Amino acid sequence: MTSAELPSTAAAATEETDCYHCGLPNPSDTRHYVNIDGRQRRMCCVGCEAVAQSIVDNGLVDYYRHRDAMPETRREALPVELQELGLFDHPDFQKSFVRPVGEHEREASLILEGITCAACVWLNENHVARLPGVSAIEINYANRRARVRWDEQRIKLSDILAAIQAIGYRAYPYDAERSEQVANRERRSMLWRVFVAGFGMMQVMMYAFPVYVAGEGDMTWDIEQLLRWASLVLTLPVVLYSAAPFFQRAWRDVRLRRLGMDVPVAIGVGSAFLASLWATLTDGPEVYFDSVTMFVFFLLGGRYLEMIARQKTVRGVEELGKALPSFAERIAGWPARQDGERVPSAQLLAGDVLRVRPGEVIPADGVVVEGSGEVNESLLTGESRPVSKAVGAQLTGGSINVSSPLLFQVEQVGEGTRLAAIRRLMERAATEKPRVAAMSDRVAVYFISTLLVLASATGVAWYFIDPQRALWVFVSVLVVACPCALSLATPTALTVATDAMARIGVLITRGHAIETLAHANHYVFDKTGTLTHGRMQLEEVLPFGGHGEAEALALAAALEQGSEHAMAAGLCAAAQDMALPAVGELAAETGQGMRGRVGDQTLWIGRPDYVAARSGHALPAELDAFAAKGGSVIALGGDRGWVALFRLADGLREEAAALTTHLAGAGVQLSVLSGDTPSVVAQVAATLGIPDAHGGLTPQGKQEAIARMQAEEGAVVAMVGDGVNDAPVLAQAHVSVAMGGGTDLARNQADIVLLNENLASLGEGIALSRKTLRVIRQNLWWSFGYNFVSVPLAMAGLVTPWMAGIGMAGSSLLVVLNAMRLQRRRGRS
Numbered sequence: 001m002t003s004a005e006l007p008s009t010a011a012a013a014t015e016e017t018d019c020y021h022c023g024l025p026n027p028s029d030t031r032h033y034v035n036i037d038g039r040q041r042r043m044c045c046v047g048c049e050a051v052a053q054s055i056v057d058n059g060l061v062d063y064y065r066h067r068d069a070m071p072e073t074r075r076e077a078l079p080v081e082l083q084e085l086g087l088f089d090h091p092d093f094q095k096s097f098v099r100p101v102g103e104h105e106r107e108a109s110l111i112l113e114g115i116t117c118a119a120c121v122w123l124n125e126n127h128v129a130r131l132p133g134v135s136a137i138e139i140n141y142a143n144r145r146a147r148v149r150w151d152e153q154r155i156k157l158s159d160i161l162a163a164i165q166a167i168g169y170r171a172y173p174y175d176a177e178r179s180e181q182v183a184n185r186e187r188r189s190m191l192w193r194v195f196v197a198g199f200g201m202m203q204v205m206m207y208a209f210p211v212y213v214a215g216e217g218d219m220t221w222d223i224e225q226l227l228r229w230a231s232l233v234l235t236l237p238v239v240l241y242s243a244a245p246f247f248q249r250a251w252r253d254v255r256l257r258r259l260g261m262d263v264p265v266a267i268g269v270g271s272a273f274l275a276s277l278w279a280t281l282t283d284g285p286e287v288y289f290d291s292v293t294m295f296v297f298f299l300l301g302g303r304y305l306e307m308i309a310r311q312k313t314v315r316g317v318e319e320l321g322k323a324l325p326s327f328a329e330r331i332a333g334w335p336a337r338q339d340g341e342r343v344p345s346a347q348l349l350a351g352d353v354l355r356v357r358p359g360e361v362i363p364a365d366g367v368v369v370e371g372s373g374e375v376n377e378s379l380l381t382g383e384s385r386p387v388s389k390a391v392g393a394q395l396t397g398g399s400i401n402v403s404s405p406l407l408f409q410v411e412q413v414g415e416g417t418r419l420a421a422i423r424r425l426m427e428r429a430a431t432e433k434p435r436v437a438a439m440s441d442r443v444a445v446y447f448i449s450t451l452l453v454l455a456s457a458t459g460v461a462w463y464f465i466d467p468q469r470a471l472w473v474f475v476s477v478l479v480v481a482c483p484c485a486l487s488l489a490t491p492t493a494l495t496v497a498t499d500a501m502a503r504i505g506v507l508i509t510r511g512h513a514i515e516t517l518a519h520a521n522h523y524v525f526d527k528t529g530t531l532t533h534g535r536m537q538l539e540e541v542l543p544f545g546g547h548g549e550a551e552a553l554a555l556a557a558a559l560e561q562g563s564e565h566a567m568a569a570g571l572c573a574a575a576q577d578m579a580l581p582a583v584g585e586l587a588a589e590t591g592q593g594m595r596g597r598v599g600d601q602t603l604w605i606g607r608p609d610y611v612a613a614r615s616g617h618a619l620p621a622e623l624d625a626f627a628a629k630g631g632s633v634i635a636l637g638g639d640r641g642w643v644a645l646f647r648l649a650d651g652l653r654e655e656a657a658a659l660t661t662h663l664a665g666a667g668v669q670l671s672v673l674s675g676d677t678p679s680v681v682a683q684v685a686a687t688l689g690i691p692d693a694h695g696g697l698t699p700q701g702k703q704e705a706i707a708r709m710q711a712e713e714g715a716v717v718a719m720v721g722d723g724v725n726d727a728p729v730l731a732q733a734h735v736s737v738a739m740g741g742g743t744d745l746a747r748n749q750a751d752i753v754l755l756n757e758n759l760a761s762l763g764e765g766i767a768l769s770r771k772t773l774r775v776i777r778q779n780l781w782w783s784f785g786y787n788f789v790s791v792p793l794a795m796a797g798l799v800t801p802w803m804a805g806i807g808m809a810g811s812s813l814l815v816v817l818n819a820m821r822l823q824r825r826r827g828r829s
Contacts, residue, residue: 019044489779536570552644
């Protein structure tokens with residue numbers, strides 16, 4: 001309903017002075033109304049009227065019911081800006097923040113401007129999700145980040161941005177520098193609040209001290225009143241400015257009918273200040289201005305330190321976003337030309353050849369085509385030692401060239417790089433709440449309810465015992481028992497631990513991973529690419545049926561070109577200089593092998609029993625003797641008979657024995673589940689001292705084996721694997737670890753990614769996860785112990801409000817500092 005359609009009776013009944021949508025004053029000469037929840041709400045302008053009407057028309061009136069704060073800026077639909085949104089559809093502009101996730105599906109990382117509360121998040125998610133073509137939207141309230149996915153054939157990005165702007169918000173591409181600016185503003189604002197509270201506390205204490213030390217008759221009534229009024233004036237900025245967030249968040253919690261940490265704080269500060277104000281106006285017996293200012297100062301100081309710790313961890317993700325350089329040196333026409341030109345990194349394309357000089361950051365993923373040197377990959381893997389690179393070696397964007405110039409060909413840019421994938425996985429972990437944190441939140445809610453009842457009962461009891469002390473005893477109980485430390489105990493430790501693990505190359509991608517990893521009592525390892533390097537080398541070829549070794553190897557490599565398995569890579573590497581025959585009807589059978597047609601015959605390659613079953617031929621008599629020589633055996637056969645057997649070998653990782661020995665010594669059960677030849681798997685397991693080993697398993701077989709461990713033994717299973725064959729097994733385990741060099745599917749399924757593929761880092765991560773749980777338990781025990789001792793003392797009247805403030809802030813600070821110990825770097829095992 002517009003202002004022209006508004007009945008005069010409704011207009012007369014609603015004469016709000018402030019705009020119902022944006023909170024700004026309503027001009028006296030305008031009349032703009034929108035019917036919201038059956039009432040005519042007045043708006044300040046046509047823009048707010050249009051925005052509010054859009055919210056109503058889309059059935060999103062709950063936004064007004066649940067919001068707890070007015071917007072920071074004026075929200076109007078601006079046609080000029082809407083016209084400019086078409087620029088966001090330009091492909092070159094989208095390179096830096098849009099990535100393809102399907103044939104026509106795209107995903108963008110955005111920042112939303114104007115988010116002030118959880119209701120804003122709800123409104124944007126519901127509004128955008130209803131747009132045709134939008135498949136998903138997730139908004140992180142903590143950092144105002146949004147990830148939007150849409151079908152570009154059905155809707156354009158500019159349409160999504162316009163829809164967001166139509167309800168009064170602004171969305172633009174994510175920029176790590178802008179995010180850092182928001183964090184800086186948050187720190188400055190908090191620091192100013194701490195400063196005002198500290199300055200006010202010192203001045204108020206200066207005026208309160210003479211009253212405390214003066215004997216009876218030493219101070220006249222007018223002097224005491226002057227000191228009270230001076231204290232009131234100095235306390236006002238502390239309450240109205242420094243403590244304002246406590247009151248705002250408490251009012252939000254009350255409106256949403258929930259109890260948060262700020263409710264008892266706001267009640268304590270508000271009641272003490274109002275009582276002191278009343279005592280000042282009526283010449284009452286007691287004022288508590290000194291206690292109010294001290295309490296606010298110590299509480300803000302503790303929360304400021306907690307915020308610094310939280311932002312430091314978030315900055316680990318932001319550093320990944322800023323790791324890539326803005327410009328790169330591109331060599332057009334290489335190798336005929338060697339002169340380069342400086343171009344924006346956003347303009348790079350797959351196939352471009354770039355030069356990276358010593359000291360420069362590699363701007364994209366690619367492969368070295370000229371030169372050799374060393375690269376520092378510590379930001380990505382946690383490994384500080386430089387890695388040697390030569391022609392054919394893979395380079396990862398974000399790493400640093402530390403020795404000589406390198407020329408490399410770009411393979412992935414922007415959101416397709418490994419660096420971007422790591423950042424997305426870290427962001428996913430940050431948005432998930434683990435079970436232990438959710439449990440702490442539930443306990444805190446019940447604790448607050450009990451606290452409010454207990455404080456009220458104590459205040460009533462003291463009113464009959466000593467009315468003059470009843471208020472400050474009530475405030476002391478509220479403040480001293482406020483479960484801030486309980487609320488911080490778990491999330492702070494998990495946040496610090498996640499950052500610490502990322503710095504050693506153990507990437508946490510799921511919220512529950514640290515907790516479950518610490519509780520795991522049965523570790524299951526894949527063999528190839530996990531306990532071994534996964535770089536299979538061809539040791540021997542045994543041909544059949546008149547086929548030569550070279551001919552058999554060429555056929556095998558042609559079939560294995562479509563496989564991602566390590567053994568396939570070994571065969572292809574051995575045949576890299578051969579001319580391979582053309583293969584038709586190529587198909588993979590997961591966990592078994594490959595099938596294809598060469599000429600007029602069908603061939604199968606893979607495990608010997610698989611090839612025998614598909615080709616219809618009995619296993620070769622020479623198989624057992626051939627396999628007894630060691631290594632893994634791959635068979636090649638067709639509808640005309642056996643072609644060849646191939647024996648490949650792979651070396652154990654140097655750190656594998658140390659990890660398995662350490663886990664076995666800690667009482668953890670160990671198993672190896674592999675699709676490789678049982679004799680080879682048994683040999684590897686025996687070398688590492690693993691008693692339980694099973695070879696020749698399909699992916700379904702591995703999955704069933706883990707399910708039996710979980711059902712029959714009640715084991716908490718941690719699966720460490722690599723490769724596409726391990727994806728369903730990783731999903732079956734309670735917690736899964738994928739090697740950083742594994743396939744994308746395995747990494748996406750895993751709860752943890754071992755970026756540097758060093759099992760020693762996994763051992764360090766396991767130790768850190770257990771230490772994290774110990775720290776969480778210490779924090780929880782301290783929180784409960786502190787309240788168990790302090791609450792009775794406060795109820796007995798032995799704790800003043802300012803002492804309660806110090807106690808609560810000190811307990812919160814102790815919890816944060818204890819969690820920060822997790823950042824200490826442990827020696828590698």
